[in-house]
Amino acid sequence: MTRVLVVEDDPQLLRAFTINLKxxxxxxxxxxxxxxxxxxxxxxxxxxxxLDLGLPDIDGLDxxxxxxxxxxxxxxxxxxxxxxxxxxxxxxxxxxxYITKPFSMEELLARLRVALRHRAAGPVAGAGARVVxxxxxxxxxxxxxxxxxDRDVRLTPTExxxxxxxxxxxxxxxxxxxxxxxxxxxxxxxxxxxxRVYMAQLRRKLEADPSHPRYLIxxxxxxxxxxx
Numbered sequence: 001m002t003r004v005l006v007v008e009d010d011p012q013l014l015r016a017f018t019i020n021l022k023x024x025x026x027x028x029x030x031x032x033x034x035x036x037x038x039x040x041x042x043x044x045x046x047x048x049x050x051l052d053l054g055l056p057d058i059d060g061l062d063x064x065x066x067x068x069x070x071x072x073x074x075x076x077x078x079x080x081x082x083x084x085x086x087x088x089x090x091x092x093x094x095x096x097x098y099i100t101k102p103f104s105m106e107e108l109l110a111r112l113r114v115a116l117r118h119r120a121a122g123p124v125a126g127a128g129a130r131v132v133x134x135x136x137x138x139x140x141x142x143x144x145x146x147x148x149x150d151r152d153v154r155l156t157p158t159e160x161x162x163x164x165x166x167x168x169x170x171x172x173x174x175x176x177x178x179x180x181x182x183x184x185x186x187x188x189x190x191x192x193x194x195x196r197v198y199m200a201q202l203r204r205k206l207e208a209d210p211s212h213p214r215y216l217i218x219x220x221x222x223x224x225x226x227x228x
Contacts, residue, residue, distance in 0.1 A: 001026070001027050002025075002026050002027065003044065003045075003046045003047050003048075004028055004029070004047065004048050004049070004050060004112070005028075005040055005041055006028060006029070006031065006049075006050045007034065007037040007049065007050065007051045007055065007063065008030075008031075008050070008052045009033060009052060009054070009056050011032070014030055016105070017050060018030055021109075029044060033055050033056050033057045034055045034057050034058030034060070034063040034066075037063055038058075038063065038066050045071070046073055047073065047074075047116060048074045048115055048116055049067060049073055050076050050078050050108075051064065051076065051095075052079055053081055053090065054080065060077065060090070061089065061093045064077075064090065064093040065094060068094035068154075074096045075097075076096060076112060076115060077097065078101065079100065079101060080100070087197060088197065091156070091197065092201070096115055096157050096158045097115060098197075110185060111184075114185055115158070130142070130167075132228075134214075134228065136206065136207065136215070137206045137215075139163065139167060144160060146163075148205075153206065155202075155205065156201075159201055159202055159205075161182075162179065162183050162198050162199070166225070167226055169226065170226050170228050171225065171226070171228065173225045174223050174224055175223040176223045176224075178223070179223065180195065195224070202216055214227070215227055
């Protein structure tokens, strides 16, 4: 059974998460603060984490970093913080998705299912042993390893999925809707803001000059393309 760690200091919301997840046959570990969350994650490693950032003891960003020290469990931030800079900081720290309060429980559960599918998918089918090498970075799509120079680049599962779609289609404009449906789900086909945030993340991690990308190209209003 899939285990979800829910980290939320609002007792009513924590109870709502627990009830909804258990109703869908998830096992749930509930933590009202960051220290409890890290202790539970060490004792019973979760398959996914739902994490509020505004915790009473440890900032949620530090909880993300602590969880990332142990592995690549999908982390979905559920927060009232709306500023783009705060969202980017959470993604930079290792979160895989960011859901702003208030939210639809059905949307949150859909994003959780997507994150779990990405975790279970493993290497890209049909990718073979392909390694993509550029002047600035190298990506091994089977080993799921990216490097810049002699430094490993850590990518979240969602970043990997987005990058893999582009690398499988070198030189081809991949429409926004296609990317959203492939990486998230058909229900997210209009959420172009997801692409802007995650493409900015990938450029910061891989491009030599993220403000003037050489490889991860935007075609405004249409989609994105990987140029070899």
